[in-house]
Amino acid sequence: MPLVLGGFLLLMVLLAGCGSSGGSATEAGHGTAARTTRQPHAPARQPRGPRYRVPPLLDPHDVYAADRPGMLSPVVRGFPERVYVPNSETDSVSVIDPHTYKVIDEFPVGALPQHVVPSYDLKTLWVTNDEGNSLTPIDPATGKPGTPVPVVDPYNMYFTPDGRYAIVVAERLERLDFRDAHSMRMHHSLHVPCPGVDHIDFSADGRYLLASCEFGSKLIEVEVPRERVVGSLALPAGSMPQDVKLAPDGSVFYVADMMAGGVWVIDAHTFKRTGFIATGAGAHGLYVSRDSRDLYVSNRSEGSVSVISFARRKVIHKWVIPGGGSPDMGGVSADGKVLWLSGRYDAEVYAISTANGELLARIPVGSGPHGLCVYPQPGRYSLGHTGVFR
Numbered sequence: 001m002p003l004v005l006g007g008f009l010l011l012m013v014l015l016a017g018c019g020s021s022g023g024s025a026t027e028a029g030h031g032t033a034a035r036t037t038r039q040p041h042a043p044a045r046q047p048r049g050p051r052y053r054v055p056p057l058l059d060p061h062d063v064y065a066a067d068r069p070g071m072l073s074p075v076v077r078g079f080p081e082r083v084y085v086p087n088s089e090t091d092s093v094s095v096i097d098p099h100t101y102k103v104i105d106e107f108p109v110g111a112l113p114q115h116v117v118p119s120y121d122l123k124t125l126w127v128t129n130d131e132g133n134s135l136t137p138i139d140p141a142t143g144k145p146g147t148p149v150p151v152v153d154p155y156n157m158y159f160t161p162d163g164r165y166a167i168v169v170a171e172r173l174e175r176l177d178f179r180d181a182h183s184m185r186m187h188h189s190l191h192v193p194c195p196g197v198d199h200i201d202f203s204a205d206g207r208y209l210l211a212s213c214e215f216g217s218k219l220i221e222v223e224v225p226r227e228r229v230v231g232s233l234a235l236p237a238g239s240m241p242q243d244v245k246l247a248p249d250g251s252v253f254y255v256a257d258m259m260a261g262g263v264w265v266i267d268a269h270t271f272k273r274t275g276f277i278a279t280g281a282g283a284h285g286l287y288v289s290r291d292s293r294d295l296y297v298s299n300r301s302e303g304s305v306s307v308i309s310f311a312r313r314k315v316i317h318k319w320v321i322p323g324g325g326s327p328d329m330g331g332v333s334a335d336g337k338v339l340w341l342s343g344r345y346d347a348e349v350y351a352i353s354t355a356n357g358e359l360l361a362r363i364p365v366g367s368g369p370h371g372l373c374v375y376p377q378p379g380r381y382s383l384g385h386t387g388v389f390r
Contacts, residue, residue, distance in 0.1 A: 054161040067390075073380055076377075081099070087370075094106045114155050118373065132148075157169060176197065195213055218234045221233075251267070319357025325350060327343065373387055
């Protein structure tokens with residue numbers, strides 16, 4: 001090697017070493033230097049089977065760029081617009097026509113249905129029958145249920161961002177079960193140190209997920225391609241974390257905490273708490289507006305919805321449901337104009353205008369309505385829950 005070139009390389013190495021403690025190094029290593037509770041990464045190696053490939057984002061600065069009004073996939077364009085409501089205490093699903101605000105159908109499913117989950121390929125809706133140990137498929141073209149599939153303890157369900165596996169959230173068993181996304185055949189059952197594991201969202205690159213531990217006052221991080229827990233973050237004693245949502249720019253996760261009455265802000269690169277936004281008693285569900293500007297937070301215990309500005313990281317509006325209510329889980333209409341939420345303890349569903357928070361309708365349904373799904377919605381593929389689309 002020529003002397004000049006060798007000296008140049010040595011200088012570059014020394015300069016790199018001088019800056020190794022800065023923020024850029026943390027970002028390059030996905031925050032490993034700052035995560036004292038995180039396991040070290042295994043040496044790079046080729047995984048067995050197909051490589052882990054996640055569809056590239058439409059906009060590297062907005063993970064929800066594919067979720068704009070009118071951006072319906074060809075797969076779902078012919079589906080009728082419906083709101084599917086799992087009634088946990090009556091073991092049924094109510095089907096609402098969002099244009100008339102009327103229940104147009106109701107059918108039985110397995111015991112304790114918790115959520116209605118769009119499949120990764122957008123072709124099927126799955127009802128997670130928690131105590132029934134089954135998934136009931138719904139054909140969104142007809143709105144009719146099919147033959148249940150045996151699955152143990154499906155409280156909630158998500159999909160790996162490469163579309164290969166469903167992740168069944170087995171809350172009671174403290175497991176994340178990786179199953180074939182189509183057949184639901186078990187691939188790998190991952191025990192997690194996470195009492196009350198409930199809700200999940202994924203990093204912008206799809207390689208990590210953050211899960212809430214409702215009864216453990218903490219969060220855990222899982223490396224998705226290797227299907228292993230790599231981090232744990234304690235929240236203040238008494239916390240009960242619920243829904244999780246990634247900011248549009250991928251920089252932070254928002255985590256609703258029903259006991260703290262607000263939303264924790266978690267750095268997506270360092271996996272550390274960086275802030276807290278008070279929203280209201282019983283903060284529970286999190287939903288992104290169709291323009292990626294705001295986050296809707298359902299405050300179940302006080303019957304309200306708070307609107308957080310992503311840019312300002314503060315509450316800019318609070319909408320109180322007239323006469324009270326218990327807004328829980330739901331989703332945003334395809335055109336972005338209506339926020340649909342279940343009334344968990346009031347056997348009803350709320351349709352709320354996203355323009356001004358006006359209550360457009362209060363619709364009676366079965367007892368214990370929970371994770372309702374508005375369908376179809378914009379997006380290229382589904383990451384699960386009641387509709388997390390990319």
